[in-house]
Amino acid sequence: MPLGLDNLKHIVVLMMENRSFDHMLGSLAAVDQRIDGITNQVSNPDTAGNTVKAQPLAEFQGQLDPDPDHHFPAVDLQIFGGNTSPDRVANMKGFVKSYFNQRRDVKHSQMIMYYFAQAQLPVLTTLALEFAVFNRWFASIPGPTTCNRAFAHYGTSFGRVDLNPFEIMAPIKSIYSRMIAATPRRTAKIYYYDTSSSTVEVVNLLQHQPELFGTYRQFLSDCDKGLLPDYSFVEPNYSDHLTDVGAEVASDQHPDHDVQAGELFIAEVYMHIKRSPLWPNTALLVVYDEHGGIHDHVVPPPAPCSDIFTASASSTGTGVEFKFDRLGVRVPAILISPWIPRNTVVDRVFDHASIPATVQKFFLGDDPQRSPREINADVFLESTTGPVDPQRNLLSLSTVRDDCPEFDL
Amino acid sequence: MPVIAVPRPKSVVDPNRPANALLMTQVQHLQHAERRLPLRYRSEIYIHAIKTEGEAAEYIREVTEAIHRAHADAEKKRAKAKKGLQLAAAAARPARKTSKKKAKKTKSRRK
Numbered sequence: 001m002p003l004g005l006d007n008l009k010h011i012v013v014l015m016m017e018n019r020s021f022d023h024m025l026g027s028l029a030a031v032d033q034r035i036d037g038i039t040n041q042v043s044n045p046d047t048a049g050n051t052v053k054a055q056p057l058a059e060f061q062g063q064l065d066p067d068p069d070h071h072f073p074a075v076d077l078q079i080f081g082g083n084t085s086p087d088r089v090a091n092m093k094g095f096v097k098s099y100f101n102q103r104r105d106v107k108h109s110q111m112i113m114y115y116f117a118q119a120q121l122p123v124l125t126t127l128a129l130e131f132a133v134f135n136r137w138f139a140s141i142p143g144p145t146t147c148n149r150a151f152a153h154y155g156t157s158f159g160r161v162d163l164n165p166f167e168i169m170a171p172i173k174s175i176y177s178r179m180i181a182a183t184p185r186r187t188a189k190i191y192y193y194d195t196s197s198s199t200v201e202v203v204n205l206l207q208h209q210p211e212l213f214g215t216y217r218q219f220l221s222d223c224d225k226g227l228l229p230d231y232s233f234v235e236p237n238y239s240d241h242l243t244d245v246g247a248e249v250a251s252d253q254h255p256d257h258d259v260q261a262g263e264l265f266i267a268e269v270y271m272h273i274k275r276s277p278l279w280p281n282t283a284l285l286v287v288y289d290e291h292g293g294i295h296d297h298v299v300p301p302p303a304p305c306s307d308i309f310t311a312s313a314s315s316t317g318t319g320v321e322f323k324f325d326r327l328g329v330r331v332p333a334i335l336i337s338p339w340i341p342r343n344t345v346v347d348r349v350f351d352h353a354s355i356p357a358t359v360q361k362f363f364l365g366d367d368p369q370r371s372p373r374e375i376n377a378d379v380f381l382e383s384t385t386g387p388v389d390p391q392r393n394l395l396s397l398s399t400v401r402d403d404c405p406e407f408d409l
Numbered sequence: 410m411p412v413i414a415v416p417r418p419k420s421v422v423d424p425n426r427p428a429n430a431l432l433m434t435q436v437q438h439l440q441h442a443e444r445r446l447p448l449r450y451r452s453e454i455y456i457h458a459i460k461t462e463g464e465a466a467e468y469i470r471e472v473t474e475a476i477h478r479a480h481a482d483a484e485k486k487r488a489k490a491k492k493g494l495q496l497a498a499a500a501a502r503p504a505r506k507t508s509k510k511k512a513k514k515t516k517s518r519r520k
Contacts (some may be wrong), residue, residue, distance in 0.1 A: 017431070061420055067429050122413050145431050146438075163434040165441055196466040198473040200431070202438040206473065207445065210480045239432055240422045241466030247422035250462070254431060260418035267415045406412045 004339025004395025005384050009281040011362065013355055014234045014269050015152060016262060017145065017254035018070065018292025021137075021330040025128055026296075027056060027118040034345040035128075036135045038115055042297045044096040048106050052096050054295065058114040064255035066102050068112060068293025072161045073317040074098050075142040075329065078293065079300065084318075095295040113295050116259070123263040124332065126405050127270065127286065132335040132344035132394050134380075138300050139290040139328025140352040140373070148290045148328065149200050151352035152233070155374025156324075159309030161316055165203040171369040174205060175356035176212050179231055182364050187229035188212065191219035193237035194248065200235065220268075226277040231359050236265055255292055267407040270336065280400050283381060284336040289352070291329035300327040301349055304376035324373060327351050335380055338404055339395035346380075346394065353377035424463025432465040439472040450475040 022038055029037030042054040068074075081093035100109035118125045140151035147157035150166060153174050158166040168174070173181075179188035192199045193216045199206050206213060214222070216237075222228050236252040253262035266286055273282050307324035316322045333350065353371070358379040360367060365385055368375070381395070382388045390396065428436075440456050452471040459465050 060418070123415055126413055146434060163430065165438055194470075195473040195477075196470040198435065198439070198469045200435060200438075202435065202442055206476055207442040210477050213477075238435065239428070239462040239466045239469075240424050240426060241463055242422075242424055247424075249418060249420065249422050254429060256426075256429075258418045258420040260416055261420070264415055264418065403410050405410050408412045408414045 001384060002339075002388055002390070002393050002396060003398055004337065005382060005388060005393065007281050007339070008283055008337070008362070008381065008384075008395065010228045010230060010232070010278055010283070011359055011381065012228065012232045012234065012269075012273065012282060012284045013152070014236075014266065014284065014286045015149065016236060016266070016286070016288045017238075017252040017257075018290060018294070019253055019259075019288050019332065020291035020294040020296035021298070021332050022054065022296045023058060023115045023291075023294045024121060024124055024288075024332045025133065026054065026115045028125060028128060028133070031118065031129065032343065032345065034135075035133060036298060038297070044093050044113055044295065046096045046106055046110055047100045050106075052110045052113050054113045054115055054297070056115055056117040057111075058116045058120070058259075060120075060259040061256055063111050063114065064292075064294070067255050068099050069102060070144050070290060070293040071163075071317065072141075072143040072311075072322070074101075074293060075291075076318050077101075078295075079142060079329065090299040092295075092297050092299055095293070098293065112293065115295075121259070121263060123267045123270075123407060124286070124334070126407075127266070127334050127336060128332070130342055130405050131337065131340045132346055134333040134335070134346045134348075134350060136298070136301075136330065136347060137287065137333035137350045137354075138330050140303075141290075141324065142300065142326060142328040143290070145289050146200060148352060151373070152289070152355045153201055153205070154371070155353045155356045155377070156307055156309065156371035159307075159311055159315075161311045161322055168204050172371055173369070175231065175359050176205065176209070176233075178356075178360060178364060178367070180212075186231070186363050188231040188233075188359075189214050189229045190233045190235065191216055192235045193251070194243065196241045196243060196248070197235070197237045197239060200238075220272050223272040223276040223278070228276075228278055228282065230363055234269060236262065253288075255294075264409070268409055271407055271409055273336075274404065274406070280338055282337065283395065285333065285355070285380065286336065287333040287352070287355075288331040291331055296330045298330045300329055303327050303351070303373060304349075304378075305372050307371055307373045335394055337395050338401040339397045340401075341397055342401075342403075344394060348378050348392075350378050350380060354380055424461060424466065426462045427460060428462050428465040432462060432469075433459070436465050436468055439469060442476060443472045446475060446479050450479045
């Protein structure tokens, strides 16, 4: 058994909001050619017929206002460039056109192609270069937050491609319910930032199982004391708000929230795990829920299979039904552990269904009572119940690294 | 490895920023949950008047805390009822009488 997997006892997932891979990590192609980021060839047409190249001109705040549209029909336009014919081919050429629809301002619409220079995002880019960066991690659906986050909790969105509440349908259960019902019993928790920020998974988990939740302060304390559950899911702060002890700035990086506040938040989560006694026993996945309408150049591949649910033509808003057979736009994803070699680049295809799939297989073993999308999703940590394929194992070092980056908080 | 400086955000906290679609969705989902709470836990905030992040956060906090409180109260009630049942069962149980014959049998089994 590889020592890294043998020592792994805790999986932590930090899911940020609404930024594409190219926007956040595209600059790294210039540092490491294996990273599929921005090249000189990457462009989109605007509505005036100009070619708009991707440029490192992204700003931390104030540029993406209004919030770029990322509902199902808008993402369809972004991926297919406006082609609605039955034999259409995805080309990722509709981002500028889609953003133009919101303000009817050609110059402003071009900002959707802007990305961050490496030096602007010292936390995310350092973690990507120091641990494992995924070249092909896609949102689960070409749509907005709620349904994409549902895939991270349940391995399906139960037929939804929008922000509306969904109903859990038996026999599918959340990964948290599966964990706490297991024999021997496992532990799992969702840490929201505070009660003013709360969770996006209100209608099912918070309403019926509030005992699954803790606050971010509790997460930090659990890290420090070495008391993390087997599986933790961390949510950032979704709003600027006042509390009894002071003002809290949104750290989710959702446009038009300050991207630097999110950098600080990611660094804080990482550093608390790193300084915790659980560091050699923990893998941290930092991932974004969807692209937020922001440009990415990689065509989303077909999903490994259709889901058992279908979104009707009326609910997609495109006039065409959706069988959950195509992934959403690519998002940043980084796996962190002191057992991962520096500069690991992963080319296998993942989506958010890979999160419950990995937690399930690692802690609980196989279970057929899951969505087809989850059953067929690739896992980012190998199961320790059988022989481990060294080609797939990312925690491959034989000793714990002592050269992992430190951030000054 | 040198320690990497993390720049502090220059933005100031702005609870008056218009709430984005995600926050408004969260508010709607919480209202959906709030409608299922007993009346005494419900907020008095009119959600259609929520426009800003600060207002959304206030409603989100009230309902999130109410959900936790409602479950905690229900749990306490359940525990109290369970304790009451146990006490009642113990009181109703007749005192056990062991016959001389049975006691002798148990004693010989122990040997």
